[in-house]
Amino acid sequence: xxxxxxxxxxxxxxxxxxxxxxxxxLDHFSLQVEAGEIFGFLGPNGAxxxxxxxxxxxxxxxxxxxxxxLGKPFGxxxxxxxxxxxxxxxxxxxxxxxxxxxxxxxLNRMGGARLSQRAREVLEAVGxxxxxxxxxxxxxxGMLQRIGLAQALVNDPELLILDxxxxxLDPVARVMVRELLLKAREAGKTIFLSSHLLSEVELVCxxxxxxxxxxxxxxxxxxxxxxxxxxxxxxxxxxxxxxxxGAVARHGVVTFTVPVHQQQAALExxxxxxxxxxxxxxxxxxxxxxxxxxxGAANSTGGAR
Amino acid sequence: MKPVLLIAMNFVxxxxxxxxxxxxxxxxxxxxxxxxxIRRQREDLLxxxxxxxxxxxxxxxxxxxxxxxxxxxxxxxxxxxxKAVSRQQYLSGLVLGVTIASAIYCxxxxxxxxxxxxxxGFPMSQVWFLMLCLVAACMLAGTVALMFSTFLNPFFAASAxxxxxxxPAVAGESHALxxxxxxxxxxxxxxxxxxxxxxxxxxxxxxxxxxLALVETVGFWLVAARIFAYVDIAVAVE
Numbered sequence: 001x002x003x004x005x006x007x008x009x010x011x012x013x014x015x016x017x018x019x020x021x022x023x024x025x026l027d028h029f030s031l032q033v034e035a036g037e038i039f040g041f042l043g044p045n046g047a048x049x050x051x052x053x054x055x056x057x058x059x060x061x062x063x064x065x066x067x068x069x070l071g072k073p074f075g076x077x078x079x080x081x082x083x084x085x086x087x088x089x090x091x092x093x094x095x096x097x098x099x100x101x102x103x104x105x106x107l108n109r110m111g112g113a114r115l116s117q118r119a120r121e122v123l124e125a126v127g128x129x130x131x132x133x134x135x136x137x138x139x140x141x142g143m144l145q146r147i148g149l150a151q152a153l154v155n156d157p158e159l160l161i162l163d164x165x166x167x168x169l170d171p172v173a174r175v176m177v178r179e180l181l182l183k184a185r186e187a188g189k190t191i192f193l194s195s196h197l198l199s200e201v202e203l204v205c206x207x208x209x210x211x212x213x214x215x216x217x218x219x220x221x222x223x224x225x226x227x228x229x230x231x232x233x234x235x236x237x238x239x240x241x242x243x244x245x246g247a248v249a250r251h252g253v254v255t256f257t258v259p260v261h262q263q264q265a266a267l268e269x270x271x272x273x274x275x276x277x278x279x280x281x282x283x284x285x286x287x288x289x290x291x292x293x294x295x296g297a298a299n300s301t302g303g304a305r
Numbered sequence: 306m307k308p309v310l311l312i313a314m315n316f317v318x319x320x321x322x323x324x325x326x327x328x329x330x331x332x333x334x335x336x337x338x339x340x341x342x343i344r345r346q347r348e349d350l351l352x353x354x355x356x357x358x359x360x361x362x363x364x365x366x367x368x369x370x371x372x373x374x375x376x377x378x379x380x381x382x383x384x385x386x387x388k389a390v391s392r393q394q395y396l397s398g399l400v401l402g403v404t405i406a407s408a409i410y411c412x413x414x415x416x417x418x419x420x421x422x423x424x425x426g427f428p429m430s431q432v433w434f435l436m437l438c439l440v441a442a443c444m445l446a447g448t449v450a451l452m453f454s455t456f457l458n459p460f461f462a463a464s465a466x467x468x469x470x471x472x473p474a475v476a477g478e479s480h481a482l483x484x485x486x487x488x489x490x491x492x493x494x495x496x497x498x499x500x501x502x503x504x505x506x507x508x509x510x511x512x513x514x515x516x517l518a519l520v521e522t523v524g525f526w527l528v529a530a531r532i533f534a535y536v537d538i539a540v541a542v543e
Contacts, residue, residue, distance in 0.1 A: 014540070050539075057387055060537035081389035091380040093315065103315065107308050107388035151384060 010065030094137030312398025335417030369450030
């Protein structure tokens with residue numbers, strides 16, 4: 001698999017000029033994002049997510065370590081031509097939406113009829129074509145975020161780096177952005193998505209990494225991370241609930257959970273009691289539960305993985 | 306070259322209101338000048354012309370000194386530098402933008418100066434040469450301010466620029482080789498050419514300070530680019 005974004009043992013320290021105090025935002029951080037995936041980058045406030053993104057974009061230099069984006073070291077202008085970026089709290093020039101998107105496209109060496117057509121396409125994709133002649137300075141935060149997304153998409157990027165892309169959006173717009181991301185993945189694009197909206201991440205991301213106090217404390221496929229509780233939920237019919245620990249009878253079925261290694265025995269017991277198994281599924285945690293568990297554990301162990 | 310032009314034009318667009326106010330000021334003074342008895346009050350007209358000409362050097366320092374700061378403060382710089390734009394190109398765009406903004410001002414001043422001073426007997430070609438001196442001075446002053454603004458806030462950047470540009474003047478006053486000192490950083494020499502022009506002696510077309518200003522602009526741009534390459538632009542400036 002091709003690696004599109006790679007952090008290699010990267011550390012970033014901020015130094016206060018006045019107090020000479022050092023703050024370590026990223027601590028020997030390593031990560032590989034593969035081509036064609038949607039990678040969810042999670043972490044509490046101040047975990048170092050935006051720092052990691054800004055390092056990849058070349059907005060700052062690492063204190064130590066290195067990184068590569070699309071096969072080239074971080075900070076190359078020529079590489080950014082193939083990248084789309086949306087910053088958290090997006091700030092854009094106050095001019096009409098369509099010329100603004102064209103301006104950002106032109107900075108990526110686009111031009112002519114292709115750029116005009118592409119600008120209209122992306123404005124339509126983010127649901128802002130009706131507002132193409134409106135001044136961005138008068139837009140709401142949600143509208144501004146959509147224009148920000150349009151400028152990130154205008155160059156048809158191979159890699160899309162989005163820092164909180166849906167934080168100011170209403171539920172309808174969130175669904176639209178989600179569909180946009182899924183469509184981009186279908187087209188072979190890679191998406192690096194930093195977000196606090198865990199339900200969104202859970203729905204679209206193939207892999208998830210959790211950053212805490214500058215360290216990567218959890219990394220894996222979304223489905224693996226959510227199914228790692230080691231429990232199976234069994235739903236059965238035609239049995240009494242008191243034969244199984246923690247079983248609940250509701251709407252004519254009995255539901256209970258057992259450790260995975262006891263699953264076979266539990267199913268055989270249901271059948272031996274004359275019951276019928278309706279379903280047996282691994283217990284899935286929500287991403288929120290996993291996130292709280294991971295960051296809580298990291299707090300108690302000082303950020304160890 | 307395309308990103309540089311785009312950034313320059315965008316800079317001028319962002320500064321359109323201050324530029325417009327300055328242009329209106331120049332046009333208003335020219336109108337008042339045309340209303341007066343030009344022949345009898347020509348010395349007063351020349352004094353006002355030189356005063357208004359001096360302002361543009363000061364404004365170019367403010368334009369140059371605040372450009373990066375305001376872009377970083379508003380975080381608009383992130384969207385620009387997330388494109389295929391290097392930091393050198395970004396700085397080039399700002400230098401060109403400051404130069405275009407001051408050139409617009411100087412062009413308007415040149416036009417109005419041609420009407421008013423030309424009517425009073427000042428050589429028209431010399432008016433345009435003085436404007437060229439002024440544009441070169443603005444370009445150099447704006448670039449020096451931009452260089453300081455890569456690591457200082459606008460107030461300190463403007464102060465440091467004033468100190469650097471004024472250094473040759475101070476050295477010249479207290480040194481036997483006064484004229485030569487003026488060419489070390491020729492913004493002072495170029496401004497002095499404009500300020501010393503008179504109807505009796507409109508000044509000679511001496512091109513050396515203009516050429517030196519061009520060369521030094523490139524030099525200061527290189528230093529600015531070197532410093533700016535190490536600046537964490539995503540870090541809040543406040």
